[in-house]
Amino acid sequence: MLKHCLQLPMLALMWGMLCTAAQGLTVWDDRQQPVVLAKPAQRIVSLLPSLTETVCALGQCAKLVGVDRYSNWPESVRSLPRMGGGIDPNIESIVAQKPDLVLLAGSARGIERLQSLGITVLSLEPRTHADVQRVLRTLASSLGLSQAEAEQVWRTVDAGVQAAVQSLSAQARLQRVYLEVSPAPYGASESSFIGETLLRMGVRNILPAAMGPFPQINPEWVVRAQPDVILAGDSSRQSLLQRPGWSQLRAVQQDRVCVFSQDQADVVMRAGPRMAEGARWIAQCLNRTARGVP
Amino acid sequence: MSMAIQACALTVALGGRTVLHNIELRITPGRWTCVVGPNGAGKSTLLKALAGLLPVTGEVFWLGQPLANLSRQQRALQMAWLGQGESAALDLRVFDVVMLGRLPHQGWLTAPSTQDHAMVEAALKATQAWAWCDRTLGELSGGERQRVLLARVLAGHAPLLLMDEPLANLDPPHQVDWLEQVHCLRSVGTTVVSVLHEIGMALHADDIIVMREGQVIHHGGAMDAVTHQAIEAVFERRIRIVPLQGQWVVLPRI
Amino acid sequence: MDRSVPEPDRQGGAMKPRWRVLRWSLALLLLGLLGVLGGTAVGSQGVQAWWLGSPDPVVHQIIWDIRLPRSLGAWLGGALLGLAGAIAQGLFRNPLADPYLLGSASGASLGVSLYVSLLGGSVMALGWWPRLGMTGAAFAGAVLAVMLTLFLARGVQQTLRLLLAGVVVGVVLGALASLVALMSPQVMQTMQGFLLGSTAFIGWSACGLMALALGVCLCGSWALSRVLDALTLGESTALSLGVPLPQARLLLVGMLSLATGAVVAQMGLVAFVGLAAPHAVRSVVRCTHSGVLLLSALTGAALLLMADVLARSLTAPLEMPVGVLTAVLGGAYLLWRMNRLAGGRS
Numbered sequence: 001m002l003k004h005c006l007q008l009p010m011l012a013l014m015w016g017m018l019c020t021a022a023q024g025l026t027v028w029d030d031r032q033q034p035v036v037l038a039k040p041a042q043r044i045v046s047l048l049p050s051l052t053e054t055v056c057a058l059g060q061c062a063k064l065v066g067v068d069r070y071s072n073w074p075e076s077v078r079s080l081p082r083m084g085g086g087i088d089p090n091i092e093s094i095v096a097q098k099p100d101l102v103l104l105a106g107s108a109r110g111i112e113r114l115q116s117l118g119i120t121v122l123s124l125e126p127r128t129h130a131d132v133q134r135v136l137r138t139l140a141s142s143l144g145l146s147q148a149e150a151e152q153v154w155r156t157v158d159a160g161v162q163a164a165v166q167s168l169s170a171q172a173r174l175q176r177v178y179l180e181v182s183p184a185p186y187g188a189s190e191s192s193f194i195g196e197t198l199l200r201m202g203v204r205n206i207l208p209a210a211m212g213p214f215p216q217i218n219p220e221w222v223v224r225a226q227p228d229v230i231l232a233g234d235s236s237r238q239s240l241l242q243r244p245g246w247s248q249l250r251a252v253q254q255d256r257v258c259v260f261s262q263d264q265a266d267v268v269m270r271a272g273p274r275m276a277e278g279a280r281w282i283a284q285c286l287n288r289t290a291r292g293v294p
Numbered sequence: 295m296s297m298a299i300q301a302c303a304l305t306v307a308l309g310g311r312t313v314l315h316n317i318e319l320r321i322t323p324g325r326w327t328c329v330v331g332p333n334g335a336g337k338s339t340l341l342k343a344l345a346g347l348l349p350v351t352g353e354v355f356w357l358g359q360p361l362a363n364l365s366r367q368q369r370a371l372q373m374a375w376l377g378q379g380e381s382a383a384l385d386l387r388v389f390d391v392v393m394l395g396r397l398p399h400q401g402w403l404t405a406p407s408t409q410d411h412a413m414v415e416a417a418l419k420a421t422q423a424w425a426w427c428d429r430t431l432g433e434l435s436g437g438e439r440q441r442v443l444l445a446r447v448l449a450g451h452a453p454l455l456l457m458d459e460p461l462a463n464l465d466p467p468h469q470v471d472w473l474e475q476v477h478c479l480r481s482v483g484t485t486v487v488s489v490l491h492e493i494g495m496a497l498h499a500d501d502i503i504v505m506r507e508g509q510v511i512h513h514g515g516a517m518d519a520v521t522h523q524a525i526e527a528v529f530e531r532r533i534r535i536v537p538l539q540g541q542w543v544v545l546p547r548i
Numbered sequence: 549m550d551r552s553v554p555e556p557d558r559q560g561g562a563m564k565p566r567w568r569v570l571r572w573s574l575a576l577l578l579l580g581l582l583g584v585l586g587g588t589a590v591g592s593q594g595v596q597a598w599w600l601g602s603p604d605p606v607v608h609q610i611i612w613d614i615r616l617p618r619s620l621g622a623w624l625g626g627a628l629l630g631l632a633g634a635i636a637q638g639l640f641r642n643p644l645a646d647p648y649l650l651g652s653a654s655g656a657s658l659g660v661s662l663y664v665s666l667l668g669g670s671v672m673a674l675g676w677w678p679r680l681g682m683t684g685a686a687f688a689g690a691v692l693a694v695m696l697t698l699f700l701a702r703g704v705q706q707t708l709r710l711l712l713a714g715v716v717v718g719v720v721l722g723a724l725a726s727l728v729a730l731m732s733p734q735v736m737q738t739m740q741g742f743l744l745g746s747t748a749f750i751g752w753s754a755c756g757l758m759a760l761a762l763g764v765c766l767c768g769s770w771a772l773s774r775v776l777d778a779l780t781l782g783e784s785t786a787l788s789l790g791v792p793l794p795q796a797r798l799l800l801v802g803m804l805s806l807a808t809g810a811v812v813a814q815m816g817l818v819a820f821v822g823l824a825a826p827h828a829v830r831s832v833v834r835c836t837h838s839g840v841l842l843l844s845a846l847t848g849a850a851l852l853l854m855a856d857v858l859a860r861s862l863t864a865p866l867e868m869p870v871g872v873l874t875a876v877l878g879g880a881y882l883l884w885r886m887n888r889l890a891g892g893r894s
Contacts, residue, residue, distance in 0.1 A: 087737045090867060091748055092591045092614050098606055107664050107738055112681055113749045117613055216730060347784045370790025380782025385830045387565070394778055397789045403771060428564070430834055446781075 027142045029123040030106050037120060040144025041101035045094050047086045050126055050272035051103040052077055054135055057153050057273035060143050065097045072266065073274070095119070101142060126271040127213070129196050132157070136273070153273060160276025164283040165201050172283075172290035176204045178227035178251075181269065183236040185243075186214050187222075193271040197279050203286065219243045226250055229289045230257045231282065233265040258285035296358035298323035298454060298485040299344050304352040306336075306343050313339045314508045316352075321501075323357070323453075326476050326486040328496040328516070331505035331528055337489045338378060338458050340505065344487065345375050345456045356454065370398035374452040376443060378459045378489075384432030388442050391431060392417055395449035417449035418442075420475060422468075436463035444472065448479075455479065457488040461495060473498060493525065497535065497542040504528050516542075569839035572832070576846035580623050583853035587619025590861040613751070621750030622856035622870070623849045624758040625811045626821055628765065630848020632807040633822030634829070634841050635769055638776035639800050640707055647808040647822035650697045650710070650801065651717035652690040656812040657725040659689020660742050665732040683754070683813040686742075690809035693717055698801070703794070707783070710801075745818040745871030747856050754814045761810035765803045766845060772796050773837035818871045820878025821848045821855075827885060851877065 025037040045066040046052040052071040055064060061076055066083045081097070084090035089110050094102060095117060102114055105125040114121050122142060126135045133154050140150035177198055179188040188194045189207035192214055198205050206225040207215065223245040230251045232240060237259050241247050251257060260268055260281070268278040297320045304317040313336045321327050321344075329337045342348045346361045346369060354361045356372060364372070374395065383391065395417070396410045406414075418424040421441040431439055440463050447455060461469050473495065476486050480500070490496045497516055504512040504524045512524035522535040522542070534545045588611055632647035640649065648654075663685035701713035729735045769776075775796040778786040787793055811818070825848035829840055855873040862868060 084867075085737075088741045088746065088748070088867075092610055095610055095614060096606060107735070109682060109738065109741065110749050112683075113751055116751050116753070117609070212731070342784065345784075345788060347787055366792060367790045370788060373788065375785060375788035377782055377784045380785055383780030385834070386777065386780055386836065387834050390565075390777065390836050391781070394781060394789065397774065397778060397791070428834075443781075 047104035053272040164279035172286040175228040180232040256289035300355040325500040327501040328499035335505040373454040376457040389427040395446040417445040565835040626852025627845040627849035629821040630825035631845040634826040634844035650714040651693040654721035655689040655693020656686040659685040661728040687813035694805040744869030745816040776837040824878035
């Protein structure tokens with residue numbers, strides 16, 4: 001009899017504790033600092049395109065009230081008010097939207113300013129494949145979704161990447177690749193996000209990991225390394241052939257150069273949920289150049 | 295009677311080079327002494343050393359007191375300095391420039407007193423510069439600027455006046471004005487030491503110091519024949535000093 | 549030659565300049581007040597007459613917590629820059645001297661680029677570094693640069709050596725900052741934003757810091773204004789007037805660095821305000837440094853405030869970096885003065 005009398009209050013207490021636990025969400029940002037949310041975020045401002053895409057990939061696009069000027073996918077995001085760039089956010093516009101969560105990269109200015117105005121800030125910047133998974137999980141928690149949903153999205157993405165990897169022909173895998181990110185020239189090495197995709201595909205990158213993720217390389221290096229394939233963004237197309245010695249490159253002469261349009265480049269370079277699509281384009285390009293068809 | 299300025303074993307080295315070698319000097323108070331010599335003799339350096347504006351080896355005494363014992367303000371009260379070609383202050387008003395001469399007499403943050411105002415006005419009137427007291431230095435010609443700077447020196451009412459090339463840019467009437475001023479100052483007991491390269495003007499002084507290559511060749515009365523011979527010798531006998539109407543004039547020896 | 553003493557063309561004396569200074573100070577303060585009011589009305593939502601009342605608490609927060617500290621911060625920052633410029637021009641007796649002469653700007657840039665690159669690099673950054681914040685890093689960089697300049701110049705004895713050391717330190721640290729930015733390209737955009745200057749991140753605490761720095765520097769430099777006056781006659785003359793030159797110079801350099809460091813840490817690099825404000829003052833008012841210092845501060849404040857309001861309103865809701873506008877405004881003014889100089893004095 002006493003046991004039954006005590007059971008009810010105990011259950012009530014446990015239920016109360018669970019409720020309060022569910023009320024206060026704690027997520028961890030890139031710097032391993034805890035960020036506490038009173039309840040799942042309902043109005044989100046995102047200042048990094050990859051984070052915008054992640055929120056939409058989790059099906060929570062409707063919760064976005066503002067994005068940065070570089071976010072352009074999906075289409076619905078383009079009609080949202082712009083809050084400046086990732087590096088120079090417009091504090092006033094952000095505050096005017098009354099967000100309960102602001103997502104931005106660690107290198108953005110204004111984190112302290114926003115926090116001093118009482119806004120919850122979550123600093124995330126995915127740079128590796130593992131980061132994308134972690135960011136999916138973190139954002140799912142902050143949006144009040146279960147980890148299972150995040151895992152499902154990740155599995156889809158990962159499967160897509162794996163499919164792209166397997167679609168590579170044997171000849172394509174033998175190629176040595178140079179991927180150019182911007183016309184300075186900045187290249188993507190093995191330690192970068194795209195480099196990781198290339199590693200998974202089993203192709204060799206002429207830029208080793210020791211150079212840092214996006215080294216500014218001497219164009220001579222590429223000439224000496226003689227890559228089999230060159231992948232570049234649209235902005236590099238003009239300057240590619242004008243560099244001394246580059247018109248004699250084997251890859252250029254055999255026309256094994258893939259140029260990505262601005263939209264395609266966005267997908268390939270962003271460490272977000274569209275990385276499967278990016279991997280597919282890279283794989284298509286590598287297959288094409290292996291066959292020797294321009 | 296203690297000397298106005300006394301230098302003992304004064305040696306000055308600038309940039310590794312010895313400019314003044316072991317100078318021994320005694321300047322009598324209440325007289326006007328002129329330092330003459332060829333270019334590079336070290337005249338300006340000597341004057342700066344005597345003014346305590348350069349690091350020196352040896353001793354300098356003012357009115358019997360070693361320079362090192364005097365505080366900065368005591369030194370400023372006793373000596374007024376007019377440098378050569380130093381000014382860059384084109385935006386300051388004439389009145390304010392001359393008021394700077396009263397700086398040693400003023401407290402740290404106190405406003406100028408009526409006495410300061412009176413001294414500034416007197417100094418400006420003495421150099422015929424009172425009409426421009428509200429103009430900036432930049433609006434004046436070279437000669438006018440020099441007169442204002444002279445007024446600054448006079449406003450301080452220091453017993454010791456050291457002037458390096460005070461006649462720069464001055465036209466003859468104002469050179470004569472300056473001459474009369476120095477005579478006036480001397481008559482009230484001020485000691486004046488000046489570096490001049492106008493030998494004709496220098497010959498109006500009481501004493502002349504003749505320098506060459508960092509050493510004092512001769513120090514004697516401006517009227518003495520020995521002094522005149524020393525001057526002629528130091529200028530390689532290219533000039534002659536002759537009497538004319540009660541004064542001494544310099545003529546080229548052609 | 550007429551030997552009578554002509555009376556001065558105007559009533560001479562020290563009374564007049566004091567009144568002139570007072571009048572101009574009041575006028576500039578009024579301009580500043582209007583500017584701050586104007587600044588609170590302009591923003592990303594366009595021009596709003598907020599004094600007509602609005603029940604929305606977010607608008608209230610925007611006005612009080614964002615626009616007011618920004619405008620006030622612009623005023624304070626401009627005052628610090630104008631004051632620093634007047635001190636630099638008096639101390640180095642050079643009309644081209646500006647607050648960044650002792651390398652403080654390059655030091656701040658290096659601090660910021662190191663901070664951002666280390667932060668963006670590893671997650672496990674050195675414990676206290678992230679907490680320092682970008683403002684702290686910028687201030688630390690500025691202070692270190694000035695200390696390096698003083699060390700290289702072996703004290704403040706010689707003005708020329710100080711100037712040269714400042715230029716060397718500025719160039720070398722600037723190059724190092726660029727190197728750091730090149731090695732981690734994600735830093736470059738941040739650096740660009742920093743280099744162009746912005747009041748966007750100024751809050752109330754930043755305003756408080758700048759107000760404190762302004763108070764200290766204004767009082768200190770005003771106390772030393774006679775030293776600056778004496779310096780205009782040359783170093784030997786200043787020494788002969790009994791001015792404690794080495795100590796005064798050290799204090800003035802200290803105040804110059806404090807003022808510059810405080811501004812650069814909060815706002816980034818804002819050009820021309822420190823250079824143009826003292827020039828403008830001296831061309832209009834004739835007074836000694838005690839007046840020039842105060843008026844330069846007030847003029848610089850008004851200048852930067854105007855530029856900030858324009859930067860926010862010209863391309864609303866986008867914002868121009870305020871450094872671009874100060875360069876245009878200040879540069880145009882200096883160009884105009886150059887023209888007058890060339891035409892007038894022939």
